[in-house]
Amino acid sequence: MSLTHLSLNNFRNIEAITFSPCEAINVIFGENGSGKTSLLEAIYFLSSGKSFRTNLSKLLIRHESEKCLVHGKKQLNSLSIPVGISKSRLGETVLKIQGQSSRRISELAMILPIQVITPESYELFFGGPKERRKFLDLGVFHVEHAFFSAWKTFNQVLKQRNALLKARPANLSQQLAYWDAQFVSLAEQINTHREAYISRFQEHFFDKIGDISPIFKGLEIRFQPGWKGELKEVLAAQLERDVKLGYTSKGPHKADFNFYADGHSAENILSRGQLKLLLYALKVTQSELIDLECNKQSILLIDDLPSELSEETKLSVSHLLARCRSQLFITAITPESIAAVVEPMEREVKMFHVKHGSLTTK
Numbered sequence: 001m002s003l004t005h006l007s008l009n010n011f012r013n014i015e016a017i018t019f020s021p022c023e024a025i026n027v028i029f030g031e032n033g034s035g036k037t038s039l040l041e042a043i044y045f046l047s048s049g050k051s052f053r054t055n056l057s058k059l060l061i062r063h064e065s066e067k068c069l070v071h072g073k074k075q076l077n078s079l080s081i082p083v084g085i086s087k088s089r090l091g092e093t094v095l096k097i098q099g100q101s102s103r104r105i106s107e108l109a110m111i112l113p114i115q116v117i118t119p120e121s122y123e124l125f126f127g128g129p130k131e132r133r134k135f136l137d138l139g140v141f142h143v144e145h146a147f148f149s150a151w152k153t154f155n156q157v158l159k160q161r162n163a164l165l166k167a168r169p170a171n172l173s174q175q176l177a178y179w180d181a182q183f184v185s186l187a188e189q190i191n192t193h194r195e196a197y198i199s200r201f202q203e204h205f206f207d208k209i210g211d212i213s214p215i216f217k218g219l220e221i222r223f224q225p226g227w228k229g230e231l232k233e234v235l236a237a238q239l240e241r242d243v244k245l246g247y248t249s250k251g252p253h254k255a256d257f258n259f260y261a262d263g264h265s266a267e268n269i270l271s272r273g274q275l276k277l278l279l280y281a282l283k284v285t286q287s288e289l290i291d292l293e294c295n296k297q298s299i300l301l302i303d304d305l306p307s308e309l310s311e312e313t314k315l316s317v318s319h320l321l322a323r324c325r326s327q328l329f330i331t332a333i334t335p336e337s338i339a340a341v342v343e344p345m346e347r348e349v350k351m352f353h354v355k356h357g358s359l360t361t362k
């Protein structure tokens with residue numbers, strides 16, 4: 001259950017490459033600026049229609065080209081599913097799944113669960129709640145099947161509610177009553193899915209990962225749904241404030257969670273190296289849960305793995321990665337710099353060298 005074939009056309013600095021990754025570990029090495037991150041970005045783009053480093057999808061299209069194209073084949077048991085995505089300068093996105101046009105990126109995401117670890121991923125601890133919600137909802141999306149439809153409808157309702165708060169029509173409270181009934185019901189559904197997922201996530205984390213490092217032992221995830229008490233009453237109590245703000249200040253769109261180690265915020269008590277290890281552990285836990293509950297193997301993209309990792313952390317990361325069944329794509333400047341992670345894993349390894357946007361198998 002992995003990507004067995006990939007081809008990229010006019011993606012960033014890559015004009016055209018085609019290659020066959022292996023099922024286990026794919027190492028992509030090359031000088032700075034050669035196109036390593038671009039290659040991972042293309043795989044991410046194939047799953048999500050987005051980039052993990054920019055919101056401007058035009059930047060993905062190679063200079064002076066009209067469109068970028070990424071195509072892959074995903075092996076699912078005995079089935080090989082061809083998937084493809086292209087984006088034009090005019091903003092047109094075309095998706096193909098098994099030769100058929102599709103309008104829904106979520107279908108691609110369902111086929112290709114992806115986790116990304118880049119040097120920027122530490123935003124999960126130091127950044128705002130948006131990053132953490134994104135991490136949480138990716139897992140909930142795969143594992144809790146009814147979540148996506150509730151979440152999509154909720155966002156439409158939220159948009160309508162916020163538009164009303166801004167417009168302040170004369171019959172505001174009457175109109176709000178209609179939207180708020182849906183808002184409350186969808187919010188509760190979303191929250192139930194998130195809480196169910198977090199509870200299974202914690203259980204899996206402690207059962208399966210907890211013994212890899214002593215820092216995981218006293219770890220706790222504290223989840224805040226985005227409001228406290230009865231949501232209907234909270235919305236009523238917040239109304240005056242929300243009208244002033246022009247948006248809805250409480251609800252599942254404000255949910256957050258934090259990590260605590262021995263009762264203190266993890267980011268305040270753990271070292272940078274320990275936080276890095278925790279980040280890997282969280283991503284591996286999520287991949288394993290998706291695998292376990294949906295029988296879907298994730299793809300794990302790890303950009304610049306050796307950067308700032310001590311030898312000791314490299315070994316723990318290696319233990320973590322060795323146990324998950326994800327297909328790995330790891331970038332580094334030199335293969336030697338990640339030997340300490342890759343070798344102890346005893347999984348199949350394929351090496352690719354990237355130079356000025358072209359790729360050779362080593």
Ligand SMILES: Nc1ncnc2c1ncn2[C@@H]1O[C@H](COP(=O)(O)OP(=O)(O)O)[C@@H](O)[C@H]1O
Binds near residue numbers: 030036059061
């Ligand atoms: N749209 C684009 N068209 C052509 N080249 C690009 C585009 N976007 C970025 N680049 C160039 O692609 C090169 C590869 O970048 P990157 O994948 O980040 O390299 P690496 O991760 O190997 O350091 C960089 O030199 C960058 O300037």
Ligand SMILES: [Mg+2]
Binds near residue numbers: 033036038303
């Ligand atoms: Mg890079």
